[in-house]
Amino acid sequence: MEIKCEVPGNDFDRAGEASASIKKALQRLGVPADIVRRVAIGTYEGEMNALIHAGGGVIKAEITSNLTIITVKDKGPGIADVQQAMKEGFSTAPDYVRAMGFGAGMGLPNMMKCSDKFSINTVVNKGTKITMRFEHK
Amino acid sequence: MSDSYLHSVYVIKDACNGCVACVKYCPTEAIRVRNGKAEIISTRCIDCGECIRRCPTHAMTAVVDTLEATHKYSYNVVLAAPSLYAQFPASVRREVIWQGLKMLGFDEIFDLSAAGDYIAQEIEQYVQCYTGGRKPIISSACPAVLRLIQVKFPELIQQVIPVLSPGEAAAIYVKKNVCAKQNLSEEKVGVWFITPCPAKGTNIRQSVDVKHTKMAGSISEASIYGELRRVMHNAIPEENLKQTITTGSSYGVGWGSCGGEIAASGLENALSVQGVSDVFEVLEQISMNKMNDVDFVELYSCSRGCVGGPFVAINRFVAEKNLKLRIRTLRQNEPQERLAARKSGMTCDGFPTSEDYVKVLEPRPMMQLDEDINVAMEKLEKMDTVLNTLPGIDCGACGAPNCQCLAEDIVQGKAFETDCIFILRSRVKKFAQGMIELSTQIPLTGTTKAEKTKEDQENES
Numbered sequence: 001m002e003i004k005c006e007v008p009g010n011d012f013d014r015a016g017e018a019s020a021s022i023k024k025a026l027q028r029l030g031v032p033a034d035i036v037r038r039v040a041i042g043t044y045e046g047e048m049n050a051l052i053h054a055g056g057g058v059i060k061a062e063i064t065s066n067l068t069i070i071t072v073k074d075k076g077p078g079i080a081d082v083q084q085a086m087k088e089g090f091s092t093a094p095d096y097v098r099a100m101g102f103g104a105g106m107g108l109p110n111m112m113k114c115s116d117k118f119s120i121n122t123v124v125n126k127g128t129k130i131t132m133r134f135e136h137k
Numbered sequence: 138m139s140d141s142y143l144h145s146v147y148v149i150k151d152a153c154n155g156c157v158a159c160v161k162y163c164p165t166e167a168i169r170v171r172n173g174k175a176e177i178i179s180t181r182c183i184d185c186g187e188c189i190r191r192c193p194t195h196a197m198t199a200v201v202d203t204l205e206a207t208h209k210y211s212y213n214v215v216l217a218a219p220s221l222y223a224q225f226p227a228s229v230r231r232e233v234i235w236q237g238l239k240m241l242g243f244d245e246i247f248d249l250s251a252a253g254d255y256i257a258q259e260i261e262q263y264v265q266c267y268t269g270g271r272k273p274i275i276s277s278a279c280p281a282v283l284r285l286i287q288v289k290f291p292e293l294i295q296q297v298i299p300v301l302s303p304g305e306a307a308a309i310y311v312k313k314n315v316c317a318k319q320n321l322s323e324e325k326v327g328v329w330f331i332t333p334c335p336a337k338g339t340n341i342r343q344s345v346d347v348k349h350t351k352m353a354g355s356i357s358e359a360s361i362y363g364e365l366r367r368v369m370h371n372a373i374p375e376e377n378l379k380q381t382i383t384t385g386s387s388y389g390v391g392w393g394s395c396g397g398e399i400a401a402s403g404l405e406n407a408l409s410v411q412g413v414s415d416v417f418e419v420l421e422q423i424s425m426n427k428m429n430d431v432d433f434v435e436l437y438s439c440s441r442g443c444v445g446g447p448f449v450a451i452n453r454f455v456a457e458k459n460l461k462l463r464i465r466t467l468r469q470n471e472p473q474e475r476l477a478a479r480k481s482g483m484t485c486d487g488f489p490t491s492e493d494y495v496k497v498l499e500p501r502p503m504m505q506l507d508e509d510i511n512v513a514m515e516k517l518e519k520m521d522t523v524l525n526t527l528p529g530i531d532c533g534a535c536g537a538p539n540c541q542c543l544a545e546d547i548v549q550g551k552a553f554e555t556d557c558i559f560i561l562r563s564r565v566k567k568f569a570q571g572m573i574e575l576s577t578q579i580p581l582t583g584t585t586k587a588e589k590t591k592e593d594q595e596n597e598s
Contacts, residue, residue: 025517028504030510040424
């Protein structure tokens with residue numbers, strides 16, 4: 001099955017809604033708790049990136065009996081240097097976002113860490129697509 | 138397995154008027170009103186007692202023992218908890234409260250604050266030596282919180298500290314000690330807990346944190362408060378009473394209200410959260426790894442900690458004040474330094490260490506729609522469709538706490554779409570419109586005899 005969530009750009013009041021709804025769905029499906037937790041954390045990072053940097057985006061969860069694939073797609077500025085963005089602690093978040101406690105870096109490496117397979121497709125000025133794969137062991 | 142789960146809270150059907158106060162406030166969405174009466178879904182109830190607090194007709198209560206139950210044993214020991222001390226002003230010495238408990242028929246008293254001192258030491262050591270694992274470490278003191286983690290946050294089980302609650306540890310110690318001292322077999326000694334909440338009572342029937350509980354039962358604080366106050370009025374402590382009781386330090390006493398566990402354990406990068414909805418929010422944050430720079434969290438399901446339990450007699454804020462003042466008084470006669478003060482409360486010979494007795498929490502996830510993930514997916518999709526037909530105002534009139542729960546109940550075959558009064562109303566409206574339409578479609582070629590007579594009469598007049 002497929003779950004699609006719109007991520008609004010810069011709306012911090014709604015930050016985390018998409019990942020929360022995907023988390024709830026996986027719990028209802030009986031996916032093991034630890035995997036649900038990893039999906040939720042990875043999705044949340046993707047959601048925040050789309051919200052902070054890209055003026056919003058779309059999150060899609062494709063769920064089968066033994067696999068969840070999360071894609072986070074945005075039409076934002078893209079990432080010029082992916083290698084650098086993958087380093088822990090690197091962030092381009094503006095000051096006002098950091099003041100709210102977000103944007104401390106870690107987003108991309110965190111997504112890679114919690115998923116079983118991670119890929120990123122980004123084009124400057126076009127957008128970014130992140131795919132995370134989670135096996136329901 | 139799920140059916141064998143015992144909880145203490147139950148509904149007094151005759152008193153229930155079918156309002157949805159309990160349904161609305163239940164943190165695990167464990168209550169539904171069906172056929173005009175509240176019903177508890179056993180697998181979801183965590184015994185937090187929120188419904189007991191909210192019910193306007195006092196139809197919610199919990200199984201607890203009464204003083205009569207102690208008659209089954211030849212020697213009865215009571216564990217006196219800080220939350221009990223908090224029911225009395227600090228000027229009432231602990232000795233007077235203990236004497237009062239003796240007058241109620243208990244043979245011996247164990248001051249639970251002593252166990253608090255021991256467990257605090259274990260917590261301190263555990264947190265100091267904790268390396269590598271996920272943070273924060275979660276307190277195991279509140280059984281309602283442990284049950285909440287089992288049903289709603291099973292992914293956090295590994296973060297719960299593997300130490301006993303002071304009550305369970307004390308019971309193990311007391312039972313062993315008293316049996317040896319009085320030369321009695323285990324079944325003759327009853328260890329009783331005077332409880333501020335139903336969750337601690339449930340723990341005795343089906344423990345979440347200790348392998349084999351040594352407690353005989355629990356008696357609610359509210360149920361003995363009146364009698365205890367009455368006998369305490371004339372209580373003159375026996376001369377050597379204090380010498381016969383193992384007493385804890387002021388730090389042990391602090392466990393009764395919020396922040397006490399952290400203070401006794403000397404933890405600095407730690408925080409205390411009370412009240413089930415705030416606890417819920419914090420557990421969600423922890424699950425999202427958003428609190429991993431905190432070492433330890435002390436979580437209590439009741440507002441202000443144990444002094445705010447549903448079974449306490451006096452206002453929780455007053456109780457908290459009482460306890461604070463009592464701690465201040467006790468501190469005057471203790472070593473200044475925390476470790477030395479805490480040590481002064483640790484005089485038991487062979488107090489149990491948790492690792493020999495503690496049990497790992499068992500997950501009891503309650504969200505799953507079906508054992509088979511493929512069936513669960515079908516149900517989830519159907520649930521979404523149903524949810525779209527519901528008004529989404531979460532009025533509770535259907536007996537479920539919100540539209541999402543009703544959608545889930547419908548998909549699970551436990552409720553009907555027409556349980557929603559808005560759907561029912563629109564069906565009735567459609568039905569009524571259909572009737573009107575039908576009534577206009579009567580052929581004009583004839584009228585019934587009765588109608589004809591009526592028409593004639595009208596024409597004549």
